[in-house]
Amino acid sequence: MPTFLELTHISKRFGGVQALADVDLTLESGEVHCLVGENGSGKSTLIKIISGVQPPEAGGKIIIESREYSHLNPVESTRAGIQVIYQDLSLFPNLTVAENIGVGQHLGGFHSVDWNAIRATAKRAMERIGVNLDLDVKVEDLSIANRQLVAICRAMAADAKLVIMDEPTASLTRHEVDALLALVRELKKKGICIVFVSHRLDEVLEVAERVTVLRDGKKVGTYDAKEMNDHKLAVLMTGKEFHYDLAGIDLSARKTVLSTRHLSRKGDYKDISFDLREGEILGITGLLGSGRTELALSLFGMNPPDGGEIHLNGKRLALTSNREAIDNGIAYVSEDRLTLGLVLEQSIASNTIVTILDKLKGFMGLIPQAARQSTVDRWVKDLSIKVSNTNNPVKTLSGGNQQRVVLAKWMATAPRVLILDSPTVGVDISAKDGIYEIVRGLAAKGVAVILISDEIPEVLYHSHRILIMRNGRITGEFEAHKSSEDVLRVAVNA
Amino acid sequence: MPENFARFRRSHEFWLLSVILILVVGLSVMTEGFLTLQNLFDLLTSYAFLGILASGLLVVLISGGIDISFTATASIAQYITMLLANKYGLNWFIVFAMASVVGIGLGAINAVLIDRLNISSIIVSIATLNIFYGLLVFITGGKYIYSLPPWFSHGIYWFEYVDADEISYGINLQILALAVMFTLTWLILNRTNIGRQIYVLGGNREAAQRLGFNVFRLNILVYCYMGLTAGVASLIQAQLAQSVAPTVLVGKELDVLAAVVLGGASLAGGVGTVFGTILGLTLLAVMQNGLILLGVSSYYSQFFVGLVILLSVSATALSARRKRKGVMTE
Numbered sequence: 001m002p003t004f005l006e007l008t009h010i011s012k013r014f015g016g017v018q019a020l021a022d023v024d025l026t027l028e029s030g031e032v033h034c035l036v037g038e039n040g041s042g043k044s045t046l047i048k049i050i051s052g053v054q055p056p057e058a059g060g061k062i063i064i065e066s067r068e069y070s071h072l073n074p075v076e077s078t079r080a081g082i083q084v085i086y087q088d089l090s091l092f093p094n095l096t097v098a099e100n101i102g103v104g105q106h107l108g109g110f111h112s113v114d115w116n117a118i119r120a121t122a123k124r125a126m127e128r129i130g131v132n133l134d135l136d137v138k139v140e141d142l143s144i145a146n147r148q149l150v151a152i153c154r155a156m157a158a159d160a161k162l163v164i165m166d167e168p169t170a171s172l173t174r175h176e177v178d179a180l181l182a183l184v185r186e187l188k189k190k191g192i193c194i195v196f197v198s199h200r201l202d203e204v205l206e207v208a209e210r211v212t213v214l215r216d217g218k219k220v221g222t223y224d225a226k227e228m229n230d231h232k233l234a235v236l237m238t239g240k241e242f243h244y245d246l247a248g249i250d251l252s253a254r255k256t257v258l259s260t261r262h263l264s265r266k267g268d269y270k271d272i273s274f275d276l277r278e279g280e281i282l283g284i285t286g287l288l289g290s291g292r293t294e295l296a297l298s299l300f301g302m303n304p305p306d307g308g309e310i311h312l313n314g315k316r317l318a319l320t321s322n323r324e325a326i327d328n329g330i331a332y333v334s335e336d337r338l339t340l341g342l343v344l345e346q347s348i349a350s351n352t353i354v355t356i357l358d359k360l361k362g363f364m365g366l367i368p369q370a371a372r373q374s375t376v377d378r379w380v381k382d383l384s385i386k387v388s389n390t391n392n393p394v395k396t397l398s399g400g401n402q403q404r405v406v407l408a409k410w411m412a413t414a415p416r417v418l419i420l421d422s423p424t425v426g427v428d429i430s431a432k433d434g435i436y437e438i439v440r441g442l443a444a445k446g447v448a449v450i451l452i453s454d455e456i457p458e459v460l461y462h463s464h465r466i467l468i469m470r471n472g473r474i475t476g477e478f479e480a481h482k483s484s485e486d487v488l489r490v491a492v493n494a
Numbered sequence: 495m496p497e498n499f500a501r502f503r504r505s506h507e508f509w510l511l512s513v514i515l516i517l518v519v520g521l522s523v524m525t526e527g528f529l530t531l532q533n534l535f536d537l538l539t540s541y542a543f544l545g546i547l548a549s550g551l552l553v554v555l556i557s558g559g560i561d562i563s564f565t566a567t568a569s570i571a572q573y574i575t576m577l578l579a580n581k582y583g584l585n586w587f588i589v590f591a592m593a594s595v596v597g598i599g600l601g602a603i604n605a606v607l608i609d610r611l612n613i614s615s616i617i618v619s620i621a622t623l624n625i626f627y628g629l630l631v632f633i634t635g636g637k638y639i640y641s642l643p644p645w646f647s648h649g650i651y652w653f654e655y656v657d658a659d660e661i662s663y664g665i666n667l668q669i670l671a672l673a674v675m676f677t678l679t680w681l682i683l684n685r686t687n688i689g690r691q692i693y694v695l696g697g698n699r700e701a702a703q704r705l706g707f708n709v710f711r712l713n714i715l716v717y718c719y720m721g722l723t724a725g726v727a728s729l730i731q732a733q734l735a736q737s738v739a740p741t742v743l744v745g746k747e748l749d750v751l752a753a754v755v756l757g758g759a760s761l762a763g764g765v766g767t768v769f770g771t772i773l774g775l776t777l778l779a780v781m782q783n784g785l786i787l788l789g790v791s792s793y794y795s796q797f798f799v800g801l802v803i804l805l806s807v808s809a810t811a812l813s814a815r816r817k818r819k820g821v822m823t824e
């Protein structure tokens with residue numbers, strides 16, 4: 001296959017962080033090339049250099065179809081046929097589907113808008129990949145999966161020869177992921193090169209021909225996907241070995257911390273009853289829309305139920321706000337870390353201590369600097385958050401490290417009940433492992449944990465007991481150590 | 495077509511239009527003077543100033559910025575232009591060109607400060623409002639200009655028509671300028687790529703940058719356009735008032751902002767239409783005028799305007815929340 005793009009000696013530094021160090025990479029037309037590595041290993045940075053958003057340091061070379069550049073700008077990169085679908089999709093929520101797809105036609109000097117041409121472009125792009133969305137709907141009214149399709153259509157409209165997808169599957173359900181992977185194969189058939197970044201190694205191996213592994217900004221190597229498996233990749237990415245599984249322990253003698261009886265909320269979930277014991281990790285899984293997140297929000301006081309009861313340590317609880325939930329020792333790590341969990345413009349330190357300001361308050365309600373710093377440092381260390389300065393805004397962290405800040409923030413409240421909603425979406429495996437480790441540690445100390453996840457292995461290997469939810473109801477209950485992935489998969493999809 | 499209508503029925507514009515219709519019907523029944531040709535003509539003439547500024551501010555809000563210094567800009571443009579017009583005679587074309595150039599120049603100052611120093615637009619424009627206004631009052635000593643060139647005082651009338659009570663109607667300078675500026679703004683926003691770039695910028699600034707849109711150039715265009723509308727508005731206001739007073743315009747910024755926000759523009763950027771702004775302005779005008787005709791004190795009128803803005807913004811926020819929830823449970 002012909003080489004489409006070649007990178008040589010690419011390095012990039014941000015302040016004290018060496019995001020990329022002397023990386024080489026070749027991409028061929030018509031191949032699916034996966035980029036894997038832990039959080040902060042430099043994947044997104046590499047993409048930004050290819051798309052011209054950031055220049056590499058001197059000495060680096062970018063060769064596209066035998067034309068050489070020392071750096072690119074976004075317009076050159078687009079003209080060369082490179083299209084990036086960013087983690088955040090980079091869409092315009094205020095504009096229609098058609099205009100988002102045809103937005104490239106607005107570039108350049110003053111000219112009039114040809115709305116028919118924009119619609120035609122959008123239609124053609126959708127036909128090329130076989131999707132069918134209403135052209136006149138605003139993107140803000142679309143689901144995440146459909147927004148992603150819009151982003152892919154935009155790449156198609158620009159006649160892309162290289163489409164780079166940065167963690168495209170992080171917020172999709174399994175069903176949507178399958179559709180996306182099918183689409184990736186379709187693009188490949190058209191001779192388009194696809195670079196695919198993901199932390200779900202099973203996906204990577206399913207779709208890739210070649211895999212490039214980055215570790216700490218350095219390239220470990222490029223491998224044939226056929227010769228790889230999850231385990232080998234994980235070792236290459238981290239240099240470590242991993243062991244999963246949580247032994248079954250007898251929890252029946254433990255005190256019940258949280259219980260619900262016939263909890264219901266119209267349109268969200270119905271008749272939910274379960275007990276959660278001290279030190280127990282209770283997994284909840286089910287398809288998107290099964291009411292998992294709505295239930296979790298109710299337990300956290302944010303989505304009041306309209307029937308049934310919640311008991312905490314034997315006392316009936318009627319939560320009307322998350323403040324009350326926090327005061328009662330309930331913590332919630334959100335599914336959508338970007339919109340619910342963090343204030344992206346604020347510093348890492350402020351984000352970490354925001355939940356415990358009251359506890360840190362000293363003289364006249366001021367926060368003593370020393371106490372603040374020591375708390376922050378402790379969590380940064382305990383969760384191995386990769387950061388050069390805790391006073392930098394959270395948005396300068398890589399996606400996975402942002403997730404760890406969310407965790408730090410809630411763990412700092414010393415909760416008795418910790419609800420984790422898809423805590424490892426977008427987190428690399430060694431960080432995942434770190435998070436599981438922390439969760440187990442908390443459980444061993446008596447914290448009761450609810451672990452909500454799409455990923456069946458995640459709940460299977462890291463919970464004691466698993467509840468399956470479907471259409472707002474609990475449809476099954478399993479002991480983790482007596483169950484298997486297949487059994488759970490059948491139960492979820494039944 | 496029915497689909498488009500369904501979409502329209504759910505829109506902010508539809509809501510506004512309904513409220514305006516109810517008010518108009520109510521006021522026509524309750525007062526003598528509301529639904530008269532003369533009152534409508536007066537309303538159009540006297541709200542032209544706010545309307546022209548609203549069209550400029552709309553563009554700024556869509557881009558994701560804000561400007562409140564435009565009343566000071568207008569005061570300066572008005573003062574300089576009329577001073578020179580008195581001295582050198584001049585003509586319509588030159589005075590409008592001059593006021594526009596002054597407005598554009600001051601707008602460019604805002605744009606450069608906002609873009610290059612990366613300070614938020616609200617802070618920059620609060621500062622420039624005070625600087626521009628302070629300088630003007632200091633240099634002029636707050637002195638009015640009472641005598642304007644005769645051709646200017648006389649104004650422009652097209653299609654003049656005098657009714658039985660000897661009151662004349664027609665397309666005057668104010669109405670003409672208002673129509674021209676609304677049309678121009680609509681054309682820019684909907685028919686040129688630059689207008690669409692402004693929506694793109696307001697919708698997602700970072701994505702716009704990544705796709706290679708020139709953010710600095712857009713900022714310059716947006717704030718200069720605001721300045722241009724301030725220049726034009728200042729002259730039709732001077733013509734209507736038959737004098738130039740350096741101190742009367744500053745303070746009207748919030749009325750303009752009220753009209754644009756009522757019209758559905760969002761301070762977060764990316765959202766807003768000329769049609770909505772026209773409706774917002776109409777609602778403001780009908781409310782203020784109606785309350786006067788009903789004999790309600792003008793302090794109450796402010797109270798009601800505030801209340802309506804609050805209601806309108808809450809309605810928008812609520813429907814947005816419902817929509818988000820819809821997506822979540824999809």
Ligand SMILES: Nc1ncnc2c1ncn2[C@@H]1O[C@H](COP(=O)(O)OP(=O)(O)OP(=O)(O)O)[C@@H](O)[C@H]1O
Nearest residue numbers: 014019039040041042043044045396397398399400
């Ligand atoms: N604008 C920036 N300023 C400072 N540091 C940055 C910036 N962008 C990236 N970094 C740092 O560079 C390193 C590489 O980040 P990058 O986003 O490329 O990681 P990644 O491999 O995409 O990680 P993830 O899987 O978490 O998305 C990280 O340590 C990150 O904190």
Ligand SMILES: [Mg+2]
Nearest residue numbers: 043044398399
């Ligand atoms: Mg990344």
